[in-house]
Amino acid sequence: MSWDQLWPLILEGTWDTLYMTIPATILSYLVGMPLGIIMVVTAKDGIRPKPTLNAILGVIINFLRSIPFIILLAMLFPVTRLVMGKAIGTTAIIFPLVISAFPYVARMVESSIREVDKGVIEAAQSLGSTDFQIIGKVMIREALPSLVNGAAIVTVAILGYTAMASAAGGGGLGSIAITKGLNLRKMDVMYTASIALVLLVQLITLAGNYLTKKINHRKR
Amino acid sequence: MSSVPLIQVNNLSKIFADADNKVIALNDISLKVNEGEIYGIVGMSGAGKSTLIRCINRLDIPNQGEILYRGQDILRMNKKTLLQTRRKMGMIFQQFNLFMQRTIAENIMYPLEITRVPAKEAKERVKKLLDIVGLQDKADAYPAQLSGGQRQRVGIARALACEPDLLLCDEATSALDPMTTQSILSLLQDINQRLGITILLITHEMAVIRQICHRVAILDGGKVVEEGDVDEVFLNTKSEAGKRLFGVLPETEMEDLGYPTLRIVFDGAAAEKPIISRLSKETGVNVNILSANINHLQGKTYGQLIIQKPEDENEVKAVTDFLLEEGVTVKEVNKQ
Ligand SMILES: Nc1ncnc2c1ncn2[C@@H]1O[C@H](COP(=O)(O)OP(=O)(O)OP(=O)(O)O)[C@@H](O)[C@H]1O
Ligand SMILES: [Mg+2]
Numbered sequence: 001m002s003w004d005q006l007w008p009l010i011l012e013g014t015w016d017t018l019y020m021t022i023p024a025t026i027l028s029y030l031v032g033m034p035l036g037i038i039m040v041v042t043a044k045d046g047i048r049p050k051p052t053l054n055a056i057l058g059v060i061i062n063f064l065r066s067i068p069f070i071i072l073l074a075m076l077f078p079v080t081r082l083v084m085g086k087a088i089g090t091t092a093i094i095f096p097l098v099i100s101a102f103p104y105v106a107r108m109v110e111s112s113i114r115e116v117d118k119g120v121i122e123a124a125q126s127l128g129s130t131d132f133q134i135i136g137k138v139m140i141r142e143a144l145p146s147l148v149n150g151a152a153i154v155t156v157a158i159l160g161y162t163a164m165a166s167a168a169g170g171g172g173l174g175s176i177a178i179t180k181g182l183n184l185r186k187m188d189v190m191y192t193a194s195i196a197l198v199l200l201v202q203l204i205t206l207a208g209n210y211l212t213k214k215i216n217h218r219k220r
Numbered sequence: 221m222s223s224v225p226l227i228q229v230n231n232l233s234k235i236f237a238d239a240d241n242k243v244i245a246l247n248d249i250s251l252k253v254n255e256g257e258i259y260g261i262v263g264m265s266g267a268g269k270s271t272l273i274r275c276i277n278r279l280d281i282p283n284q285g286e287i288l289y290r291g292q293d294i295l296r297m298n299k300k301t302l303l304q305t306r307r308k309m310g311m312i313f314q315q316f317n318l319f320m321q322r323t324i325a326e327n328i329m330y331p332l333e334i335t336r337v338p339a340k341e342a343k344e345r346v347k348k349l350l351d352i353v354g355l356q357d358k359a360d361a362y363p364a365q366l367s368g369g370q371r372q373r374v375g376i377a378r379a380l381a382c383e384p385d386l387l388l389c390d391e392a393t394s395a396l397d398p399m400t401t402q403s404i405l406s407l408l409q410d411i412n413q414r415l416g417i418t419i420l421l422i423t424h425e426m427a428v429i430r431q432i433c434h435r436v437a438i439l440d441g442g443k444v445v446e447e448g449d450v451d452e453v454f455l456n457t458k459s460e461a462g463k464r465l466f467g468v469l470p471e472t473e474m475e476d477l478g479y480p481t482l483r484i485v486f487d488g489a490a491a492e493k494p495i496i497s498r499l500s501k502e503t504g505v506n507v508n509i510l511s512a513n514i515n516h517l518q519g520k521t522y523g524q525l526i527i528q529k530p531e532d533e534n535e536v537k538a539v540t541d542f543l544l545e546e547g548v549t550v551k552e553v554n555k556q
Contacts, residue, residue, distance in 0.1 A: 127330065127379075127382070141322070
């Protein structure tokens, strides 16, 4: 295939990949971030311990996290149709992506916030902070570099999942590599799409690392 | 001093219990902190000092007893009153516990931010606080760029931001070198005198107590074993824990020599210099050292020295005066 043909294909694939990845990441955070925070806050040593709630949420998160994406995708077909209007296609796949990613996000957020020094949280308590002030002004702010780093990792993971979109009639670079490359024995298409995917991952990782370093004031 | 103590602790007990063991961290503690004083709580590691101070602003919840702040029981306050009361009690920590992602000014601003002090007023107050702790030029630095002593100054400024009337200090100088310790101690003393803020501090160093505290409680195994004015407690230490802290051998371990002796106590306050060799030279008294147990710790001298008491009263006076001048304490023992 000539560059003239290949180029629009890669461009479209990149667009589709981002079109799935970015909203899925944002939505996963909308659900996963509060969940992760609740996990820290309600833990035994949290600022508002609620062991039962914590245990139940923990089980749900682990359960969802242990289902392979490709199986979840199939299992969710009816629900996806209900929520997104259709079960297959580039837009529809955002829903299963979110369902599979938000528990992962919750764990990432949980571990980032858990890293915040307990002494610092105690200092905030000693100053008469409310629990919400501690969450917003201390936990999230102090964990920000780690949260940003985690977000880059999550984005890359979701990007990886989008490669399986072809199984549900979705587009994107991964789908192009499989359906228009591998399946048609067009190795040039497969490699170019894969390289584009790798570059995208590199870009996100580099941006994540750069930002993390830039906003981290812990070391000097 | 007003009649209602600022803090009154009554019969406080705290037990840490898990499945297979039980630690009685505080055992029926009672004490009073009066307004305007610097009150020290001293004890060996594990004595329960941190637990006690953390109970006072309810970071830890005791199992029994009450803690009255201006007559109001902190342990029975609703959440809202508790938060307001905590704002009246600043706290500083051994590990400083600063917000690492905030600049120094933002750290000091935090208490004002959460109490919604208008931005303009807050800025002015932060500036004033930076002045008080001597960090005007560090406003935009981050804690990671500061030395330990500077960090503790930020901790102090942050604790003072809401204009508290009590400052709780949990081993505030234990992570600092002797010089820095001195500067932080004089800052605390200054805050107590100039701003009239009551200070409750805990430490394992007797020198800290001697240097800035008015009253002291000695904590041992979760109990207050001695309490009173610092000089009083220091000169008439009765408890084993007190003697260990002062670096003094319990009297029972001392041989009865059959003649009067003087016990010279080094509590870390005296500088490290050859006091004893100068003692003979400068007083002209021939000093007969019977036993010595002196340790040097972080540039400070701790321990005791037993000398034979001179027979001549003038010589006794010369020796005592010289030693007191040097910042060590002398006490007569084995009186016949
Ligand atoms: N969260 C906890 N769980 C179980 N035991 C605890 C806990 N906190 C403190 N203890 C125990 O309570 C006792 C008193 O501890 P505390 O920290 O108050 O001592 P401390 O006098 O501050 O000692 P140090 O000088 O080492 O700081 C110790 O035996 C300690 O092991
Ligand atoms: Mg302690």
